[in-house]
Amino acid sequence: MVKYPKIRRPIYDKKLCLHFNLLIDTYSRSAYTRRTAPPICGNSVIALKVYETLVIACPGGWRGHISNAKLCARGYHVCNKNDRASLLSKITFSRGIQIPGCYAFNAAHDFGRCIDCKNREHQDDLGGVGMTCPRKTTSQNISCLTGGTIDAAMGVSSFATNRACHYHPGISGVLCCEN
Known part of the structure; x- marks a missing residue:
C-alpha cells in the first residue's frame, strides 16, 4: 500500500487551485471560475465571473434565439443592450478576448x-466575449x-440563413x- 504524505495547505497548480473545503477556483488574467451556492447559473454550480x-458567464446551450436561453438563475438575466452603460461597457476588448470560451449576450x-x-441585416452580429468567439x-x-x-x-450574414442571434x-x- 502506498502512503501519501499529509498536506495541510492547498496544492497549487498553474491554472487550478484546489482547496480542501471542496471549492474549485480556476484563474486566468481575465476571469475566474468559482463554485457558487446558491447557483448563479441556472443549470450549473460553476460560474465564470468577468473581472x-x-x-457572470454561465455555461450551457439553448435552442433558437438567445432570448430562449434560460441559463441565468434568479436575480440575473441574459445581458442585453440595456446593460451597456452600467455593465457591458466595463468589459474592454483586450480583456474580453482573454476569457476562455465564447459567451454570448442578447445584443448586436x-x-x-x-x-x-434580431434576424435582420445590420442587427445580426450576436455580441459575445471570449477567446474562441x-x-x-x-x-x-x-x-x-x-x-x-x-x-x-457564426458568420457575417447570419440573418441570410435565419440563424442570427441563435445558439451554435x-x-x-x-x-x-x-x-
Whole structure:
C-alpha cells in the first residue's frame, strides 16, 4: 500500500487551485471560475465571473434565439443592450478576448451601436466575449463593449440563413447581468 504524505495547505497548480473545503477556483488574467451556492447559473454550480463587474458567464446551450436561453438563475438575466452603460461597457476588448470560451449576450454591435439582436441585416452580429468567439476586431471601437467588438455570431450574414442571434456549437454559454 502506498502512503501519501499529509498536506495541510492547498496544492497549487498553474491554472487550478484546489482547496480542501471542496471549492474549485480556476484563474486566468481575465476571469475566474468559482463554485457558487446558491447557483448563479441556472443549470450549473460553476460560474465564470468577468473581472470586477457584476457580469457572470454561465455555461450551457439553448435552442433558437438567445432570448430562449434560460441559463441565468434568479436575480440575473441574459445581458442585453440595456446593460451597456452600467455593465457591458466595463468589459474592454483586450480583456474580453482573454476569457476562455465564447459567451454570448442578447445584443448586436453594428455600425458603432449596441442594439437589439434580431434576424435582420445590420442587427445580426450576436455580441459575445471570449477567446474562441469567431470574430474580433478593434476597427469598430464603439460597441456594447469598450475598445472593439467580439461576435459570437457564426458568420457575417447570419440573418441570410435565419440563424442570427441563435445558439451554435461554438458558443460556450451566455453572459448574465445582475438585476
